[in-house]
Amino acid sequence: MIEYIVSVLLIAIIYAIFSLGLNLEWGLTGLINFGHVAFLAIGAYTTVILNLRGVPLIPSMLVAVALAGLCGALLGLPTLKLREDYLAIVTIGFSEIVRLILLNEEWLTRGPLGMHGYSRPLADFVSVDYNYFLLIVVLTCLIVCYFMLERLVKSPWGRVIKSIREDEDVASSLGKNVFSYKIQSLVLGSAIAGLSGSLLAFYMRYINPMNFVPIETFYAWIIVVLGGSGNNRGTILGAIILWIFFSGTRFIQGDLPITPSQAGALRIMFIGLALIILMMFKPEGILGRKEELLLEQ
Amino acid sequence: MLSVQGIEKSYGGIRALDGASLDVEEGKIIGIIGPNGAGKTTLFKIISGFVKPNSGKILFEGKNIENSQSHEIARTGLIRTFQLSKALTKMTVLENLMLAPKYQEGEKIWNVWLQPKLIKDQEEESREKALSLLKSFELFRLKDEYAGALSGGQKRLLELARAIMAEPKMLLLDEPFSGVNPYLGMRLLDHIESLRSDCGMTFLIIEHDMPMIMQLSDYIYVLNKGQVIASGLPREVKEDEGVLDAYLGGV
Amino acid sequence: MMQVIINGIVLGSVIALAAIGLSMIYGILNFANFAHGDLMALGAYLAFVFNVIFEMNFLVACTLSIILTSLICVLFEHLIWKPMRRKSAGRVSLIIISIGLALFIRNLIIFLWGPDIKRYALPVRRGIDIGSLVITQNQIAVIIVAVASMFFLHFVLKRTTIGTAMRALSDNIDLAKASGIDVDSVIRYTWAIGIALAAIGGILYGVLTNINPNMGWFMVLPIFAAAILGGIGNPYGAMIGGLVIGLAQEISTAVLPTEYKLAVGFIIMIAVLLVRPQGILGGV
Numbered sequence: 001m002i003e004y005i006v007s008v009l010l011i012a013i014i015y016a017i018f019s020l021g022l023n024l025e026w027g028l029t030g031l032i033n034f035g036h037v038a039f040l041a042i043g044a045y046t047t048v049i050l051n052l053r054g055v056p057l058i059p060s061m062l063v064a065v066a067l068a069g070l071c072g073a074l075l076g077l078p079t080l081k082l083r084e085d086y087l088a089i090v091t092i093g094f095s096e097i098v099r100l101i102l103l104n105e106e107w108l109t110r111g112p113l114g115m116h117g118y119s120r121p122l123a124d125f126v127s128v129d130y131n132y133f134l135l136i137v138v139l140t141c142l143i144v145c146y147f148m149l150e151r152l153v154k155s156p157w158g159r160v161i162k163s164i165r166e167d168e169d170v171a172s173s174l175g176k177n178v179f180s181y182k183i184q185s186l187v188l189g190s191a192i193a194g195l196s197g198s199l200l201a202f203y204m205r206y207i208n209p210m211n212f213v214p215i216e217t218f219y220a221w222i223i224v225v226l227g228g229s230g231n232n233r234g235t236i237l238g239a240i241i242l243w244i245f246f247s248g249t250r251f252i253q254g255d256l257p258i259t260p261s262q263a264g265a266l267r268i269m270f271i272g273l274a275l276i277i278l279m280m281f282k283p284e285g286i287l288g289r290k291e292e293l294l295l296e297q
Numbered sequence: 298m299l300s301v302q303g304i305e306k307s308y309g310g311i312r313a314l315d316g317a318s319l320d321v322e323e324g325k326i327i328g329i330i331g332p333n334g335a336g337k338t339t340l341f342k343i344i345s346g347f348v349k350p351n352s353g354k355i356l357f358e359g360k361n362i363e364n365s366q367s368h369e370i371a372r373t374g375l376i377r378t379f380q381l382s383k384a385l386t387k388m389t390v391l392e393n394l395m396l397a398p399k400y401q402e403g404e405k406i407w408n409v410w411l412q413p414k415l416i417k418d419q420e421e422e423s424r425e426k427a428l429s430l431l432k433s434f435e436l437f438r439l440k441d442e443y444a445g446a447l448s449g450g451q452k453r454l455l456e457l458a459r460a461i462m463a464e465p466k467m468l469l470l471d472e473p474f475s476g477v478n479p480y481l482g483m484r485l486l487d488h489i490e491s492l493r494s495d496c497g498m499t500f501l502i503i504e505h506d507m508p509m510i511m512q513l514s515d516y517i518y519v520l521n522k523g524q525v526i527a528s529g530l531p532r533e534v535k536e537d538e539g540v541l542d543a544y545l546g547g548v
Numbered sequence: 549m550m551q552v553i554i555n556g557i558v559l560g561s562v563i564a565l566a567a568i569g570l571s572m573i574y575g576i577l578n579f580a581n582f583a584h585g586d587l588m589a590l591g592a593y594l595a596f597v598f599n600v601i602f603e604m605n606f607l608v609a610c611t612l613s614i615i616l617t618s619l620i621c622v623l624f625e626h627l628i629w630k631p632m633r634r635k636s637a638g639r640v641s642l643i644i645i646s647i648g649l650a651l652f653i654r655n656l657i658i659f660l661w662g663p664d665i666k667r668y669a670l671p672v673r674r675g676i677d678i679g680s681l682v683i684t685q686n687q688i689a690v691i692i693v694a695v696a697s698m699f700f701l702h703f704v705l706k707r708t709t710i711g712t713a714m715r716a717l718s719d720n721i722d723l724a725k726a727s728g729i730d731v732d733s734v735i736r737y738t739w740a741i742g743i744a745l746a747a748i749g750g751i752l753y754g755v756l757t758n759i760n761p762n763m764g765w766f767m768v769l770p771i772f773a774a775a776i777l778g779g780i781g782n783p784y785g786a787m788i789g790g791l792v793i794g795l796a797q798e799i800s801t802a803v804l805p806t807e808y809k810l811a812v813g814f815i816i817m818i819a820v821l822l823v824r825p826q827g828i829l830g831g832v
């Protein structure tokens with residue numbers, strides 16, 4: 001039972017880190033990024049590919065995080081000036097292309113077969129169940145990210161970002177380079193997603209392109225929206241709630257006369273419905289503040 | 298200080314500006330008037346870099362800015378306000394002001410972690426300046442309110458205060474008196490005049506409120522159909538036939 | 549090469565049908581409906597239910613499905629979109645809601661009918677050989693239906709009051725309101741017609757390939773690309789856009805590995821957005 005809880009906690013925290021990146025981009029800066037999963041994938045695959053070629057883990061992870069951030073910049077440079085709905089469409093396209101590349105460039109990624117056999121941090125030295133150790137690693141990453149982001153939110157940089165979210169023209173008229181700030185936000189958010197990708201690879205011990213489909217992005221979205229867009233604590237809360245939902249429903253599904261695939265579908269139906277109801281009736285989520293909402297035309 | 302030379306701008310088939318030119322001397326308050334659709338706000342957008350002209354030149358303190366970006370122009374000291382008040386409603390009044398100063402080290406992302414002490418000191422300084430500015434604008438008691446809770450007139454004062462926090466050399470004010478009640482309007486007027494006399498700040502103001510702009514301005518330009526059709530001292534312009542025609546004859 | 553062109557035209561017709569509805573709704577309601585693909589899929593599945601499960605004649609099944617899918621959309625308009633408009637919801641809220649709706653519909657389909665591939669109860673027919681080219685009867689049927697649907701739409705837009713009202717609304721919504729047009733009613737009709745076309749598109753796609761829960765999401769990018777290419781809000785643009793995207797995708801298989809076909813539509817879309825965001829037939 002304890003192992004199960006540890007396992008669920010692990011994945012919940014990894015999703016929390018992933019979603020914190022999105023919270024920075026959407027909640028704080030107001031960028032509609034529907035391609036966030038692409039950076040999860042880049043983080044995971046880069047770590048794994050490098051490690052399987054003999055690069056030690058820490059440098060692999062660092063490169064993975066940096067590459068994810070860099071790809072964020074590459075995505076942003078041509079697209080951030082697009083109107084918000086166009087940005088949404090384009091970012092989904094981007095993440096799908098990344099997934100297609102992972103699926104088809106078998107020389108690099110072994111395509112649909114996926115990759116395994118890579119090492120995990122200090123795996124040789126840990127005598128207890130490795131997940132306990134990984135939990136500490138993951139928790140540390142979460143705490144570091146959380147405090148780093150909180151610092152940012154309260155800083156003058158955060159103030160500029162918030163002003164951009166509400167009204168770019170005001171920020172420009174006061175001398176702030178709006179485009180540069182948006183790129184910074186995207187780069188950092190993508191780098192954080194890349195980190196969560198590395199951690200995901202360690203947790204799952206095996207990755208394949210099916211782990212990086214668009215719905216993962218939308219899990220992050222519901223986490224952020226549920227918790228309260230822009231609120232980092234809310235995001236962490238959202239991740240925990242989502243995973244309690246996922247794992248809790250697994251317990252009762254045996255009692256219902258439905259197949260596993262139906263159970264899975266029912267879960268996502270619920271999530272879709274939750275997203276609709278949240279946006280219609282409580283868009284500020286659990287911890288968000290109504291005064292800071294910016295969703296009206 | 299500011300020299301606008303022959304600005305032309307067309308949108309599709311419509312000529313918004315057709316060779317508009319004007320000059321603003323340092324330390325003066327210059328007014329721009331004209332009927333609706335004359336191109337006044339378009340001219341402001343072009344001067345402040347939000348829109349690119351099709352042709353023409355703009356010189357600010359001797360440098361060409363017609364092709365510069367809006368944030369670059371703001372950094373050279375030319376700050377504009379907007380026709381539809383743009384107080385940042387999701388931030389408090391104080392935060393609105395503290396956004397404005399130009400050289401905040403805390404706005405650089407790496408400094409947030411590398412230079413916390415410097416940022417703290419700068420924020421303190423900024424805060425004091427903001428508070429004293431709020432006091433002189435009589436907005437001090439609203440400092441922690443979300444700007445969305447302010448009245449129209451208060452928002453305009455906030456915008457002016459915010460623009461001043463940015464230490465501008467010249468302010469472009471777009472209809473600063475519109476929607477403002479007479480009392481706040483007088484306070485606004487006083488502030489503008491004292492900024493000019495105490496700090497030597499230069500103003501270029503678009504305004505429809507005739508009494509206000511006539512009282513305030515040292516010199517007036519009249520815009521109609523994208524061109525300057527008259528310019529001069531307020532009392533001269535008031536009596537100019539062409540100006541009366543433009544307003545009464547309709548666009 | 550000609551074979552590829554034929555395939556492209558066929559695929560393009562399906563994309564065009566779906567894109568018309570998306571484009572019209574986007575133009576009037578001003579938001580990107582990400583649930584559009586899954587509504588297409590719903591149309592395909594409902595036709596399957598009537599055709600295979602209730603063993604009805606295929607054409608009857610299609611008609612029922614089109615009507616039902618259309619009505620379901622009008623229901624969503626009543627339950628979701630109209631209330632959100634009343635609240636002056638921004639584009640972003642609507643997009644996020646449409647994502648929630650897409651997830652809901654797609655998984656409802658899986659819940660009700662399972663994740664495996666299905667097909668319509670249609671007789672297998674021989675293709676027609678024209679020299680070295682093969683064109684199946686299904687492909688011919690698809691083109692005929694698509695073209696007929698587009699003509700029907702054209703007729704509605706040009707000759708009926710509701711069509712004229714739709715055009716007025718997409719041109720200038722305030723002017724339309726001022727001239728006394730019942731905006732809510734026109735919006736309802738736009739949904740009904742747009743989604744009916746999408747349902748037809750879904751069924752045709754099911755006829756051409758197969759019916760599976762991801763078919764809608766699979767088509768979402770090409771459909772958006774077609775709508776953007778043609779100019780959001782312009783149904784004729786969507787028709788042209790659909791054909792172009794379909795052709796481009798199929799022709800690209802000559803140079804790119806087929807797995808990257810989807811990327812072609814995406815690249816065209818990005819290029820359009822960066823260079824001429826109003827699309828081919830969009831206004832200034």
